[in-house]
Amino acid sequence: MSFITTYCHISADQCSVNGKAVSARDRAASESWFKQIYKEQELVYPKFYKMDSLSQAGFLASELIKRENKGLTGRYKDDEIAMLFANQSSSADTDLRFINSYEHNGAPSPSLFVYTLPNIVLGEIAIVNKWYGENMFAVLPKFAPGFFADYGQILLSTGAKAVLCGWLGVLGDNIEVFVWLVESETNGSLNFNQENVLKLSGFNPA
């Protein structure tokens, strides 16, 4: 059996962990919403400022899940935590910024260019945590709980003992982030299956 043990949502205006709000967006603030969360949660990782929005979203959610799920990193070997992420818009948010950098700012930005692939977020999380487990980032037509349930079970049956799953919907101000941790050697009340993933996501199944 495997269970969903911790989860984090980030919408355009609110960030919550296990359903409990931890940050609310100040629309009047000059800083971006993800930077507001970073500062309010007192996270310390200077490279955060260099990341694109997609990586910032994944970083924030994974850090908040780790904070809530104390001892997570010590419970598993570095190759026993897999990552399974997906979204609908790939790295389009950064792709558009990159295009803008060379069309309007005179020169293409190397630091934007390196984020013009969606799976870079997995590398960022792996680097922070020194997680060397299997990982994949899928670009799907819409949120697909069945994809996560099926692929997650495959990962758990082929060496992983935990899977950090995530839907990272980040495109401009359209923010639909849902990241959850699945563990196979812990007791829990939420079975890892398609129904519970959909229910916890809060997304419209249509």
Add this chain to the structure above:
Amino acid sequence: MENLKEDLKKQIIEQLNLEDITPADIADDALLFDDGGLGLDSIDALELIVLLEKFHGIQVVNPEEGKVAFRSVDTMADYILKRKS
């Protein structure tokens, strides 16, 4: 010269998104790519090349020149003045 160094520090902070750092935190002779200095990486080096072109109209075409020029704010300022003279 001092104005140029101050401008360079502001431009480095802006171009490299070093949000926790102020110009006063960057010593003129601090090694930019050393962990004891700013701890910049290879992508940052590319951003510095873009910075020189964008703000100072200077193209760095010889990698060996870049190695010396990007050692510190002092060396960047020297390099800019040399190229413009």
